[in-house]
Amino acid sequence: MLNESDILALIVTLKLAGLTTLILLLLGTPLAWWLSRTKWRFKFILEGVIALPLVLPPTVLGFYLLILLGPKGPLGDLMASLGIHSLAFTFSGLVIGSVFYSMPFVIQPLQNAFTAIGRRPMEVAATLGASPLDRFFTVALPLARPGFITAAVLGFAHTVGEFGVVLMIGGNIPGETQVLSIAIYDHVESLQYTQAHWLSGGLLLLSFIMLMSVYAINGQFKVGRNDH
Amino acid sequence: MLNESDILALIVTLKLAGLTTLILLLLGTPLAWWLSRTKWRFKFILEGVIALPLVLPPTVLGFYLLILLGPKGPLGDLMASLGIHSLAFTFSGLVIGSVFYSMPFVIQPLQNAFTAIGRRPMEVAATLGASPLDRFFTVALPLARPGFITAAVLGFAHTVGEFGVVLMIGGNIPGETQVLSIAIYDHVESLQYTQAHWLSGGLLLLSFIMLMSVYAINGQFKVGRNDH
Amino acid sequence: MTIEATFKITKKDFILDVDFSIPSKGVTAIFGPSGCGKTTLLRAIAGLEPCRGAHLKVGDMTWQKGHYCVPTHKRSLAYVFQEASLFSHLTVKGNLQYAIKRVPLSNRKVSLERAIELLGIEPLLERRADQLSGGERQRVAIARALSVSPRILLMDEPLSALDLTRKREIMPYIESLHDELDIPVIYVSHSPDEVARLSDHLVLLEKGRVTAQGETGKMLTRLDLPLAHGDDAASLIHATVAEHDDEYNLTYLDFPGGRFTVARKSLPIGFSVRLRVVARDVSLTLAHQSGTSILNIFPSTIDDILSEGRSEKVVQLNVGGVTLLSRVTHKSASLLKLQKGQLVYAQIKSIALLSDKH
Amino acid sequence: MTIEATFKITKKDFILDVDFSIPSKGVTAIFGPSGCGKTTLLRAIAGLEPCRGAHLKVGDMTWQKGHYCVPTHKRSLAYVFQEASLFSHLTVKGNLQYAIKRVPLSNRKVSLERAIELLGIEPLLERRADQLSGGERQRVAIARALSVSPRILLMDEPLSALDLTRKREIMPYIESLHDELDIPVIYVSHSPDEVARLSDHLVLLEKGRVTAQGETGKMLTRLDLPLAHGDDAASLIHATVAEHDDEYNLTYLDFPGGRFTVARKSLPIGFSVRLRVVARDVSLTLAHQSGTSILNIFPSTIDDILSEGRSEKVVQLNVGGVTLLSRVTHKSASLLKLQKGQLVYAQIKSIALLSDKH
Amino acid sequence: DEIRVAVASNFVPVMKILAEHFEANTHHTVTLISGSTGKHYAQIKHGAPFHVFFAADVERAKRLEEEGDAVMGSRFTYTIGHLVLWSPETGYVGANSKVLESAEYRHLAIANPKLAPYGRAAKEVLEAIGLWSSTQASLVRGENIGQAFQFVKSGNAELGFIAYSQIKNPTQFEQKMTGSFWMVPQQLYSPIEQQAVLVKNNSAAREFILFVKSEASQSIIQKHGYSTP
Numbered sequence A, B: 001m002l003n004e005s006d007i008l009a010l011i012v013t014l015k016l017a018g019l020t021t022l023i024l025l026l027l028g029t030p031l032a033w034w035l036s037r038t039k040w041r042f043k044f045i046l047e048g049v050i051a052l053p054l055v056l057p058p059t060v061l062g063f064y065l066l067i068l069l070g071p072k073g074p075l076g077d078l079m080a081s082l083g084i085h086s087l088a089f090t091f092s093g094l095v096i097g098s099v100f101y102s103m104p105f106v107i108q109p110l111q112n113a114f115t116a117i118g119r120r121p122m123e124v125a126a127t128l129g130a131s132p133l134d135r136f137f138t139v140a141l142p143l144a145r146p147g148f149i150t151a152a153v154l155g156f157a158h159t160v161g162e163f164g165v166v167l168m169i170g171g172n173i174p175g176e177t178q179v180l181s182i183a184i185y186d187h188v189e190s191l192q193y194t195q196a197h198w199l200s201g202g203l204l205l206l207s208f209i210m211l212m213s214v215y216a217i218n219g220q221f222k223v224g225r226n227d228h
Numbered sequence C, D: 001m002t003i004e005a006t007f008k009i010t011k012k013d014f015i016l017d018v019d020f021s022i023p024s025k026g027v028t029a030i031f032g033p034s035g036c037g038k039t040t041l042l043r044a045i046a047g048l049e050p051c052r053g054a055h056l057k058v059g060d061m062t063w064q065k066g067h068y069c070v071p072t073h074k075r076s077l078a079y080v081f082q083e084a085s086l087f088s089h090l091t092v093k094g095n096l097q098y099a100i101k102r103v104p105l106s107n108r109k110v111s112l113e114r115a116i117e118l119l120g121i122e123p124l125l126e127r128r129a130d131q132l133s134g135g136e137r138q139r140v141a142i143a144r145a146l147s148v149s150p151r152i153l154l155m156d157e158p159l160s161a162l163d164l165t166r167k168r169e170i171m172p173y174i175e176s177l178h179d180e181l182d183i184p185v186i187y188v189s190h191s192p193d194e195v196a197r198l199s200d201h202l203v204l205l206e207k208g209r210v211t212a213q214g215e216t217g218k219m220l221t222r223l224d225l226p227l228a229h230g231d232d233a234a235s236l237i238h239a240t241v242a243e244h245d246d247e248y249n250l251t252y253l254d255f256p257g258g259r260f261t262v263a264r265k266s267l268p269i270g271f272s273v274r275l276r277v278v279a280r281d282v283s284l285t286l287a288h289q290s291g292t293s294i295l296n297i298f299p300s301t302i303d304d305i306l307s308e309g310r311s312e313k314v315v316q317l318n319v320g321g322v323t324l325l326s327r328v329t330h331k332s333a334s335l336l337k338l339q340k341g342q343l344v345y346a347q348i349k350s351i352a353l354l355s356d357k358h
Numbered sequence E: 001d002e003i004r005v006a007v008a009s010n011f012v013p014v015m016k017i018l019a020e021h022f023e024a025n026t027h028h029t030v031t032l033i034s035g036s037t038g039k040h041y042a043q044i045k046h047g048a049p050f051h052v053f054f055a056a057d058v059e060r061a062k063r064l065e066e067e068g069d070a071v072m073g074s075r076f077t078y079t080i081g082h083l084v085l086w087s088p089e090t091g092y093v094g095a096n097s098k099v100l101e102s103a104e105y106r107h108l109a110i111a112n113p114k115l116a117p118y119g120r121a122a123k124e125v126l127e128a129i130g131l132w133s134s135t136q137a138s139l140v141r142g143e144n145i146g147q148a149f150q151f152v153k154s155g156n157a158e159l160g161f162i163a164y165s166q167i168k169n170p171t172q173f174e175q176k177m178t179g180s181f182w183m184v185p186q187q188l189y190s191p192i193e194q195q196a197v198l199v200k201n202n203s204a205a206r207e208f209i210l211f212v213k214s215e216a217s218q219s220i221i222q223k224h225g226y227s228t229p
């Protein structure tokens, strides 16, 4: 049912979504942690900025990223002077665009989860001799697990379904920047509905199995609360 | 700078995003609450289903919704027999599409926030004579406030930036289903870059002010934790 | 009027299996070691522990019977939880108001002002829960429970976070509740002192089972129960205010065995009071002694003597029909040749007066 | 070696302003009413309260001085919090291991097995925190703190959730800590009984200020301090084990004022012990009486008499150089014509023996 | 009356001018709905309230007519597009395909041959001059000709096959179009015909179609770099 280029697109998609989620969790975790702890007066500005990419239509966001990353754009200039080739039409470019676009979905659940922990468990860990980094990993992260699940699921799924940004800065190069969402879109646009149905169905099934496993595993560890 | 149709699009957008967020909060709150409390073994399946719309490219999702809601679709049939006109290409159709698409962004933060409350505060409220509904409104909701902020922000912003679904089932009809994101997209597509810039800039500024206000107000109420 | 309860609740390797009936007036203490199921029992009474086939009747209200189960919020009760339980999104005032608002005007029997004053939380009203000290939180929780004007009050170690002075201020207030409001109080405690001071009825819990229960006074002096054997073994005596002595600021209390002399209390003549006499504080002499600072000396008969450990004995005394416990060493017992039926003088150095109305 | 501390911490309308120096060995009790700043002080010592210009030196370690501040995790301390503080994502075992893993092997001085056994938490090891009773949680928290093998132990009302039997099992263990491990313990309590039993040094806190501090024994009997006036006023006496009486199973303890008779304790001859004598339990007679069950009678001189309320007096006695408090009524005082310098016999009905090594 | 006209994105700028003229001469109002032709096709099949459909190709207009979703016999070609190879850099593209053989560019933008007629045309050209396989590695595809243009315009692709109309009439764009281009000879690709059909048979819509077919309209269309049949 799936032709070769569809399979290629599937692989690119999984690679892109996986990498994006990973980068977002890596970047987002410290940022969300900082946001949940800081008493900085103007933190709300930063919070606003983080949610901002959301309101632009993805294609438009992609358009601006294209201009930004292009050789004439401010970032393109900078990168050229550093000897880095243009990022447009490359897999790396896609990753950057997706990271940018899916950021709020990862930051916000994490920030909420970290805030919900409160100060006490961290204080307890400190009195037990755990350094800030140690207690972050051994106390804050496990206690924030529901937030991580949500962040990862939203980040991953959103990247899989993402389309506008990727379309715009990716250039739809098979095996490199052609992702599944574009492939399905192309089928729909070119009236190859049967193929579109198959591909969508497959994607849904795959995602459903993945999502369900995540939730099923998550449901097995219950983060108990000290309130009973 | 903005022509009449842009302003029309802005109004439609705000109406759509506002209504969608409202509906999502109304529908999502009980669902999220139930998910956070139930001990149902197969809850993970439902959780998976809810996150599913995310993985389809919006246009494709819109395509399927179109098939479903169109006069020839199963739902369209049903509605026609009930005397309801097809919902495709109407504002109501847009709302349905957006609700469907933005659902996971609202459910998940709410569910996490509800889970984090734990059982104790609800038990306390019960011993003070508060009925389930009463304590839900007077205890669970206020304690889940960070989750509500996140849910509303993600839901609203995502609907504003949404595009594919709306384009597909809305039909881009000015004054009725043409939203700002599509208007910007059209400007970009028809190479009217200056107008696109102005519109994007305006949208960003507006959204930024709104988001910032939400966060600033949110920052003022601190939901304290009993752990100090 | 009684409270009848039958529960069977299983939690992993713990089983609470109780079936008891206690008077639905006065203070009933649930006493037992850590982990014996006190909290679980209280939660079951409040309807917070799901349990099938339970039976619970409080006075004329049936709260649970077979499949019929009144939900917690419809049970007219108040609950002071063992751990902090203030709403963190409300101030102290908000917490109190949350309770009050849900009581119909006609049912409001407790004056919030008085509770606030008595618990000393006036200056805290605008604070949030996380800005309070441990004891302050506990006091607010007590005030909040009282403002519900409940038909029954459940308290899970409500005073454990408080200092003695506070405790002694609050205890009489809790005692007075059943007089003023005629509401029964079920009071979980692991402090024998609190139990003796507060409770009229006592339920002993061990490993999820009721080992004994009855009137507190009788339970305290029953030599077959552990309470009569600890360092805190004590007897409860009911007496009435007979006379005040203005010269020395004393009050005389009559009980069937004689007259007690205690520091003056502003109580009306004829008022019923409860006295706690700790066994360790009761010494025995063969003759009535003079030239001693001890004012309370009563002739009594030895009812029973039991060894307490290898070096001490518990002596159960009969003072005009009232049971009194005394703890002496083997040595003293044999020096004085104590034996059943013997007449001795019980010297009571100190007495705790627990105001009461029985 | 001392612990020197200067803190000034402001919290809305509460100010903690302390400057004290206490010995860095033995148990120091911080005693004061609810809301006086005990927890805040302990948190400051642990480095959990941000405070500028504070000064804190524990033995030879400077933890805070001007802008220099050792972060909490580098302070070799353990802290038993006032409220539940177990990690909810770990089992009981996980909680204990969390602590142990962070102690270098060479520093592990506390046997986890012994702590587990003593605190009776063996059957709970696989449970999660929300499956424990209040007292069980507290015991796990104590065991966890001990497994840190700290250089100083901070405890915030660690025993308030426990029954007397447990308390009496755990207290000697805590006392023994500074002998076995030579670590100082700072112990917050509002129970005079616990303070007298456990502490060598006492810091009285009131409204954020230190009102007095010193050796516990001396502090308890100082008539200018509130401790000598409550119902729990008591004296501490240091004595040594002199002889055992096999016939009656008694132990004789010598102190400068004479010889105490107590129920037999399995302590070696020459062992130092601490005795607590509650003021209410000391009666006075003019002559040495016989035919009484009271074995401990000592001739003593009245050092001072102070009115306690309107009907009682506190009498400060000198028994061979040791201070003893007695509480009598005005009536007894005037019947016996008690006055400073007079010779009387102090009859002590009951004595609490607190094992000790000083 | 209101006439709803679904227009392929690439033709929207011209259609706007036409609509203004039409509105000035009649009492009707024209609402333009721009979008991709594939989307419009699906929407019309599912009952979209459009009156006229200006497709980007022949295929989809024809299918609508054949499948009975459009008025039989109303279909006509309204424009024929021209393909150019363009670079914003002056002198970069010569008057022939030579620049394509050099390996100096990294990206060559085209529209997606599967979706867009200009993409299909570009593919035919590359095949005709025998460079289809050798340029594979540097090809970037836009979803439509608009995106292909943006790729080049933003400088991310050095050159690309775009529509002549996109650079022909600079008044449409805010900036003056500079650069160099090669007008691809017509014989290298099959004509890029765009067809329209009447979706709803109402008189205002028929009027509008007649207007588009008129002399005046045809000359406007031609001015924008299209041919007319």
Ligand SMILES: Nc1ncnc2c1ncn2[C@@H]1O[C@H](COP(=O)(O)OP(=O)(O)OP(=O)(O)O)[C@@H](O)[C@H]1O
Binding pocket: C130, C131, C132, C133, C134, C135, C136, C161, D011, D012, D013, D014, D032, D033, D034, D035, D036, D037, D038, D039, D040, D041, D082, D190
């Ligand atoms: N965040 C805060 N904001 C304002 N006041 C506070 C805050 N935290 C504590 N306080 C006040 O500081 C005082 C000291 O609190 P602390 O917790 O040290 O008391 P404590 O001696 O430990 O009392 P307890 O025995 O009841 O635990 C209290 O009066 C309390 O109300």
Ligand SMILES: Nc1ncnc2c1ncn2[C@@H]1O[C@H](COP(=O)(O)OP(=O)(O)OP(=O)(O)O)[C@@H](O)[C@H]1O
Binding pocket: C011, C012, C013, C014, C032, C033, C034, C035, C036, C037, C038, C039, C040, C041, C082, C190, D130, D131, D132, D133, D134, D135, D136, D161
């Ligand atoms: N969720 C649970 N799973 C397993 N065991 C539980 C759970 N909750 C409580 N227990 C066990 O049930 C027993 C009774 O608990 P409960 O809280 O009623 O004790 P308690 O008498 O209130 O003790 P304390 O004085 O320490 O508060 C304890 O042994 C406890 O370990």
Ligand SMILES: [Mg+2]
Binding pocket: C038, C039, C040, C082, C156, D133, D134, D135
């Ligand atoms: Mg309990």
Ligand SMILES: [Mg+2]
Binding pocket: C133, C134, C135, D038, D039, D040, D082, D156
């Ligand atoms: Mg405290």
